[in-house]
Structure formats: structure tokens, C-alpha cells
Amino acid sequence: MSWLESLTLNSPSGFWNPIVWLAFLIVFAVIGYIIYSRGNRSYKPNTDQVKPYLSGNEVEDVEEIRVRAGDIYWGFIEALKGYYNVLMRMHTGDIRDYILWYLGLGAIILFILVGGV
């Protein structure tokens, strides 16, 4: 068995080899660099050129306009409101409910096992 084969992780219907993956990564990095190197050379960092422009209006303090964690995926959560309502009702934080869930799960498992479902 060659060293390359020894690194290959075989699964029932596929394989994973990190060296092959790294080779692809290098190819994509080279392609990325070629695209980057053809970029606009007039770009100058640390000048007014890179400051945000808001149609001539004064830009607000950037700290105030940043996207906060609570805003990320707002649409996703809104779309799944019904699902999340159920989930939130499950997570009461009440220790008595934890024990009820335990008893419920135990009852279902015993019903399946003893009942032979």
C-alpha cells in the first residue's frame, strides 16, 4: 500500500483523501490569485478612497450601523415562526418539565420495547 493510499479513508461507497483535497485547494488558490492580480490597480488603502460614501451625506458612526447577531437570519426565523413557537414552548427552563420529558421519553421507549412495536 502506497503512502497516498494509506491516507485514503474509504467508506462503503466513496473515499476521502486529504492530499487530493489539498491539491484542489492549491489549484483554486492559484485561480483566485490570477483573478485578484487582474484587479483595479488604482485602489489605494489608507486613503479617503476607501471611506464609505453615502450620496454626499455624512456617514453615521459605523458602530451604530453594524449588523448585530440578533438581526442575522431574522428572515429565516420569521419564516419558521410556527416551528420556533413549538420549540420555545418545549424549552421552559423549568426543572419540573425536564423530569416530565424524561418520564415521557421513558414511557414511549418502554411502550415500544415491551409492546414489541
Next chain:
Amino acid sequence: MIEHLPALMIAVPLFGAFVAPLLKKKGSAPAVWAMMITGVTLGMALLLVRQVLIQGIMVYVFGADNPHLVLPSGYRVPIRIIFEVDAIGAFMALSAALMSFIGAMYSYSHVRNETGLEKYYALLLLLEVGILGMVLTGDLFNLFVFLEIAGIAGSALVGFRNYRGEASEAGIKYLIVSAVASLMVLFSIGLLYGEYGNLNIAYLSTQIGFNTVDIIALGILFTSFAMKCGSVPTHHWVPDAYTEVPSGINPTLLVATYASLYALFRVSFSLFGKVSSGMSSVGWIMCVLGVLTMFIGVTMALVQKDVKRLMSYHAISQTGYMLLGVGVGLAVLNDPAKLAAFGRDAMAGGIFHIINHIIYKSLLLMTAGALFYVTGTRNLNEMGGLARRMPYTTIAFIVGAAAISGIPPFNGFASKFLIYETSYQLSPIFAIFAMVTSVLTLASFVKVFASAFLGPPVKKYEEVKEVPRSMVVAMLILAALCLLFGLFPNVVLDKLVYPAADALLKLSNYQTWGGIL
């Protein structure tokens, strides 16, 4: 000395735990002491793994030279406390020892300003004792005792920052959940003892007849260990506990949780493995619970704003992968063709995911601890632009986030790859849920990365600096392990994981104490 390793693995951290309080007024001595003890235990765990892989199952009898010495009448049943260490037990012991060492190293700086550190380190070492006892013992009652030790030490550590009301609440919740689960474990052990008059797992497994009482004992053991390992719908205690415990304890607490998962596997494969046809439905239950756990865990994580709470829900989600992988193996246990075709690989995927997850989730929780250390908050809404100030923590976070999302070449990918493919063979819907969960995992870590590390700098954090060196070193060790385990998964699979999966599958070896009886 080597033959005493199973006992020394318990004795050394136990000795360390009793000595730690004596170092109360010696500055950072308890921290250094804990690092030394966990370091020695890690060395012994490596020796134990080597010994088990070379010589097979190690049997250690307390109070006698060998397990043949039974009753004077010649009645040949095991009557003493016996530790039986096979490859899966050694695998878990190594995970526990490694994470306790990393946790002690991280804690050196992380909790330096807290009071009562001698108790903190004593409890850390006791937690390690509890986990090691659970995974090394071959005796059901002994398993219960160590489960209790781990539960009590764990709950005290969860409530360690008792000046925070949330920590005290989380500690009490963890204590109650642990007590209920372990008392129900004790009750089912009582049922089995009443029937068979013995507590040795290997001996009991030869006697199990799968009558109604056995099935009730199995059902209770299954539910109790499922609750202790954080399976949905009994997972509610996990976010509270993982969020409130100091980040240096998170790695060890994670392994404590997976020691219960190990106990679930031990009960399913070793204690009841003889009735493999009857265990098929248990395997399906495990798979369904796994899928529910991974999906509900990740969708709850997506809406969290507390960085540690978000990661705690991910810990629940990742437990689902382990349940699914090993559940697939259990579901096809009585079908040799399917077991050979994909069942064994599924189990390897599930077991490999245990150590992978322990590594990257400890890393991620440590990065969350680092964020708390410098900002004093866990609220993601209040963070921003920290990548510039904390470059090492940022790199560690990126590695951990990529690993948990199953992005190659990090370790999470290798185990998830095995789980996707093998669970698809049992039921494609399982694999679809597993992949969707990975996508959602990546999405929620993008949220953390964008809100904590990227974006414009926040004025109040302009002066923050990278966390102290011991915390950085602990994080970078884990990040390196994420990469190493991902680049060379075959080495870990061949040396540790497949022997561990085979240890669960080869029941006859376990029943005969590795050929001793």
C-alpha cells in the same frame, strides 16, 4: 506497574483531588498541581491504550490476584469489583485524560482571579475520577458510583461562580437531573441484580434472557443515559450547564456527558448484546433520537444571542450524530451482511465523532471563554471587530467552526463523512437530516464569526488584548489536533476507532474477560 494501570488511572487523580485543598494558600500551586496530576494521568492513559491495543482486554480485580479467585465453595461467578478495559474503554479514558489536561492548562489563566481555586481544581480532578471510573469499570454498581461522583463534581463546578444567580440555578438543575438519572440507573441495576444475583457486566451479559423485567431495566437504563448524554427531548439541562460552567471545565464536562453515551453503548452492545435481534428496535430508537437531537439542537442554536449558549446547543446537536452513527450499527446488529457492509463503518463514524467533537467543541467553548475573558459579556449583540485584537482566538475559532460544520480538511468532516454515507444505507432520510444539520451548523457559526470577530471595531473594546498565553496554547493545541485528525483520519481510525467499534461488536471477547475465563 503496567498491570495496575486501570487502578492507578483512578488512584492518581483521586490522590490529586484530596491534596489540592491543602494548597489553599500557595498562590497558583493548585493550578500547577492539577496540571501535573492531569499530565501524569494523560501519560498513563496513553500507556493504557498501548497496552490494550497490543495485548487485548485488560482485567483488573480489586482485592484478589486474578478473577479466577471466586467463592471458596468454587461457585464460579465474579464477586469482586472488576475493571475490564477494552479498546472502547481505553479510547474514552484517553479522551477524558487529554481533555482534563487541556482544561487544567486553560484554567491556569482563565480562572486566576476567582476565589476558591483549590476547590475548583479538586473538583476538576474528582470529575476526571468519575469519568475514568465509568469508562474503565466492568461492574454495574461501580458504574453507578462513578456516575454519581461525576454528577456531583460536575454540578459543583457548574455552580462554581456562585456569585452569579444563573450559575447556582444551572448547578442545581444539573444536580437534580444527574440525581434522577443515576437513581433510575440504580433502580434498573437492582432489577437485574434481583434476577441474576450479580453486578458484573460481562457475567450478566451471558445470563440476560430478555424477559419483561430485563426489557424494563433496559428501557430505564436507555432513558437515563440518554438524558445524561443530552439527547432530545431530555436535553434541556445541557445549555444551562455548559453556559455557566467556567470554560476550562467545559472539555472535561463534555467528556463526562459522553461517558454517559459510552454507558448507553456499553449497555446496548455488551450488556444486552446477546439478544441482538431484540436490540434492533433499540437501534432504530437510537437513530430517531439522534436525528431529532441533531436537528432540534441546531435550530435552537441558530436563534441564540449568548455565544456559549449557542455553542451548547451545538453540543446537543453533535451528540445526535454519535447516536445516529452507533444506532445504525445497533439496528443492523443481527444482520451480518449489513453489519459488514455499513454497520461497522457507521459505528466507527459515531465513535470517531465522539473524540472529534470533544476536541473541536472544547476549542469552540474555549474561544467563547476567551471572548468573555476580554469583553466581560457573552452577548453577541454587544461584540464586534474582535478579530483585529485577538488574532490567535480568531484562528482557533475559524478552525473549530470549520471542523464542527464538517468542512474538509478538519476532523469533523472525516467522521461526518462516514455517518452520512452509512446512515444513507439504512434510511436516506437520516442522511438528509444529517447534511441539513451541517449546513445549519455552518450558518450559525457564520453568525458568531460575523457578529463577534468581524465588522467595525466597538469603542469599548479598543484596548482589549489577546488572552494570556496558557489559554492561547490550550486553544492552539486543540486547533492543531482538529487539523491533524482531519488530515490523517486513517491513523486515528485504525489505531483507536475501529478497535473501539470492534470491542463493542465482539461480545464473546468481553464475556470471557478477554480470554481469561
